[in-house]
Amino acid sequence: MNDKLRWGILGTSKIARTWLIPAIQATSHSEVAALGSRSGEKARQEAEGFNINKYHNSYEALLEDPEIDVIYNPLPNHLHTQWSIEAIKAGKHILCEKPLGLDYGDAKRLVDTAAQYPEIKVMEAFMYRFHPQWQEVRQIIQSGKLGKVSSVYAVFSYFNNDPQNVRNMHTTGGGGLLDIGCYCVSVARYIFNEEPTEVFADIDVDLAFKVDRLALGALRFPSGRAQFRSSTQCHPSQRVVVAGEKGELVIPTPFYQEPGEPVALELVCNGNRDTVYLDSCNHYQAQVDAFAESIRTKRAVPTPLSDALANMQCLDALLRSHHTGAWVKLSSGE
Template identity: 45%
Template sequence: MSSNKLRWGVLGVAGIAVKKVIPAMQKCSLCEIAAIASRDLDKARQAAPGLGIAKAYGSYEELLADPDIDVIYNPLPNHLHVPWSIKAMEAGKHVLCEKPLGLSTAEVREMIAVRDRTGRVAGEAFMIRTHPQWLRAREVIQSGEIGDLRGVVSWFSYTNRDPKNVRNVAGWGGGGLMDIGCYGIFSSRFLFGEEPRRVSGTLELDPDFQTDRLASAVLDFPSGQATFLCSTQMVPGQRVLAFGTRGRIEIEIPFNAPPDAQCRIWVDGREELFDICDQYTLQGDAFSRAVLGEGPVPVPLENSLGNMAVIDAIVESSSSGRWVTLG
């Protein structure tokens, strides 16, 4: 291992980790994926060689006990995000945890308390936070080029009715709001640079899974409003539009930015192209710099708390039929 690389361990063999994040992070300048763990040792041993990972463990506990591991990447199902991230920090590891960080604001607050007590670095894996197209969109807004930002509109959808998929298991934090609606919330907060004052939302539940298959919300910010729609049973698609008093921005592939093709946004119809990059590689190095004390955590837990507060409010609003005030 190069002396300037942090040694990462991965909890589980989730598809996002094996197919996207690990291959991308192996291109990082500051990361070495040194170990992977599964509760099924055979699965870990099957995944490790193809990914060039030296160590395979048959339990998460074994990975956390490895003194050679500096940082844990946690892509487990949603209900295991906070419990295992806490165990990792208490074992002395820094943690980058997949979104949504927790199932409630109470869980996120618990994780913040453990981070503060252990002195570990922890963050949420909203990879879009480090992608150049998003940094550019916010730069345009902050420059005043499109005037004052007044509205953000986004949608994100796919189709998945597999009863065995974790996204369709209510008790594991399934449903579209947690899985992809969180992007609409995060991105609008990112662009506005503010927290919403109140939220109105509605959820439609799948009759079999009891997870939300269609969710929408209005977020009322001090400077404007944001709306989003997400679905786990709709034609696949995604888009983000930001409207100012003098112009607008459109982001073509806002969330699943391809790692092998250029991305583009339009600023008042003017196309801007971005060099090919992998947002998971950028995220890995940015978080590693934070661990090394060379930069901020891209998405700190305080930001995660703000996102989770909006998710909680949308669920409450859908149940009550009323606006929910935040803060």
């Protein structure tokens, strides 16, 4: 392996162009060595625009490239499992965008394949976890300043009614729950540091797009409760509120933090209001660095695949709750 990890990018998606390619190029130990697209012309244009020396006119050709060490998979949701499995079989480490699959069974196929190749590092790309504000949040909770935490409330929404956008296509695994509701579920699990025992969801489906545009969810944990709202057709918003016996912590930008902008957490304890300031951080770059470090040192990835499966299990249960109108109990390995 070269001194720098050589990354290959599957497709030319907006998230790759806007965030991941610049993040990889900004790191010390990684470089984007090639792009692969079903459209050779698109691959050529993006490669030239980012000063990337090589491009391929198919996903297969990129995976077969011996000069690629790591693959980033930002393809539409229905292609996450398939092409991540192909990357693993090709001997490439793989950073796969969330969600890992369309459902638990889909994601489990990927995880089972990864288990057959223990030398290959595989991680779900939940970039928010790599922002230092979340270590600070956990430290505040563990310090006891909030007392026993009993409630988490999360909001994540944007407005997108473009029929050509993959998030609005049911055939590609679109819909708000898989796209951004997954963040709300993930953060509740992170804060409580345990798995929910049962969940409930009320979901509104866009009849034209046949995907969910609004999800209201509730999760019961052994030590508390969580509620969330995710929507693809509401005013853009994000927020997490953690409440305990002694105080409340507000995270104004929990999931997407503009690189270069500092963070200000709002802490209220025993009637006293305080603001906790943190330096700016590019959480996409932090994610790339953390994954690259696990490859270089041959250590476990920061967020294991078991975490991805547990999150997918919750999402599946929320969808079942919507269809049945009842609370759905969770058990490991569903």
